[in-house]
Amino acid sequence: MVSYIVELLTAALCLILLVANLLLPKHKKKFALLTGIGLFTILIVSLFNGNHPQTFFGGAYIIDSFSIFFKQLFLVAAILTVLVSKDHIASKQGEFYALIVSALLGMMVMASSGELITLYMGLELMTISFCILIAYQGDEKSKEASLKYIILGAMSSAIFLYGLSLMYGVTQTTIIKEIAGVLRAGHFVPLEILGMIFLMAGFAFKIAIVPFHMWAPDIYEGAPTSITVFLAVASKTAALAVLLRLFMGGMSSISSYWVELVILLSVLTVILGNLIAIPQTNIKRMLAYSSIAQAGYFLLGVIANSNLGVAAILLYSLFYIFANMGAFGVAIAVYKATGSNEIKDYAYLARKSPFLAAVMLISLLSLAGMPPLAGFIGKFYLFLAIIEKGQLWLAFLSIGMSVVSAYYYLRVVKVMYFGEGPKKFESIPVSKSTKLALTVSMIALVVLGIYPNQLINMVLAVSKAFLP
Structure with a gap:
């Protein structure tokens, strides 16, 4: 079985939901059931897919027990979110569940990223999906929450991306394993510390660490509660997974x-x-x-x-x-x-x-x-x-x-x-x-x-x- 079958199935489920939303508008109440069954099937596949460490695309993507554990956590969180949101979201259910699966896919990419650009792509896929989901209720409070998340999310992404560019400028590589080798060789320059600070600030925004926490209360209050819980648990653990791989693995x-x-x-x-x-x-x-x-x-x-x-x-x-x-x-x-x-x-x-x-x-x-x-x-x-x-x-x-x-x-x-x-x-x-x-x-x-x-x-x- 292909080691990254979980990501392929998740992407396929997202596309199926989008196509079904166009072709089957009269059966929107079935989207929660379809999404739940799809996510549960993917979870079962991940449990029996093995956890032998493998790297792909020159070390840019890593499948190991660490990433598999977090992907299973994300799947559990997504399944529970679908269950509690079934009666909470009345309209546009097809897009709603497709966006949940899209955010889930971004988290999976983050957990397996062994390279800075891949990491950033997964982060942005998750963030953009949440920007839309937060405004899904359509009232003034949820729109305001979404706007705040977009503005602060863009700021944190810019800070994070600047940290990534500094780290690349110092080490001349975007592969985390190679970054670790360069730093271990003792090629120390002050820009490494500056890049590390910017990276930590970017993570602090995503995890809601003081003093980068200002977005959390308003957005948690304004977003649909089912999205609030998914944002609170899954996105936070995804950012933690990347933080562990980048700092403990690449900057130890x-x-x-x-x-x-x-x-x-x-x-x-x-x-x-x-x-x-x-x-x-x-x-x-x-x-x-x-x-x-x-x-x-x-x-x-x-x-x-x-x-x-x-x-x-x-x-x-x-x-x-x-x-x-x-x-x-x-x-x-x-x-x-x-x-x-x-x-x-x-x-x-x-x-x-x-x-x-x-x-x-x-x-x-x-x-x-x-x-x-x-x-x-x-x-x-x-x-x-x-x-x-x-x-x-x-x-x-x-x-x-x-x-x-x-x-x-x-x-x-x-x-x-x-x-x-x-x-x-x-x-x-x-x-x-x-x-x-x-x-x-x-x-x-x-x-x-x-x-x-x-x-x-x-x-x-x-x-x-x-x-x-």
């Missing part, structure tokens, strides 16, 4: 420079993300600042610059997808029933829909890192990775801010179970597709938190293959 010899920069960014992100989340009254804005804080925790694995650090990022990426899918999936259902994203309107959700309240409870506690849920295991290994590197102060700071995050997560739980408004107990209907996505997310967070051993062994094996 100058790690003494970029590790200090990442420490500063991580500290700012963890502190500001958690503190600004506290006064938020809108659930999507609260989760946006929570997502910013979570990005700071991801950087702990980058700071470790070790096999354990990579494994911790892989582990936490999976848990992060399920936790955010659960939280945002509940937000979709509540908004559809109440027309509000205000936290106060979650009053007595436990009486209106015990299922939705339970999913939100499990998801928020997992994001807070409460045992025995999966989020605790992920954060434990991130903290362990930096402790292993002697960064005790950073570990204690991160643990302290995790305790702070429990406050604003539990505030939502308090509203759901004890209420802060009139006792109105009208039940909230949940569609079968949304219920399936939320059930899968909730079960994954519980089961993987209690029985994580096999998954831990798997990510450790992937990290060892990535950083031999």
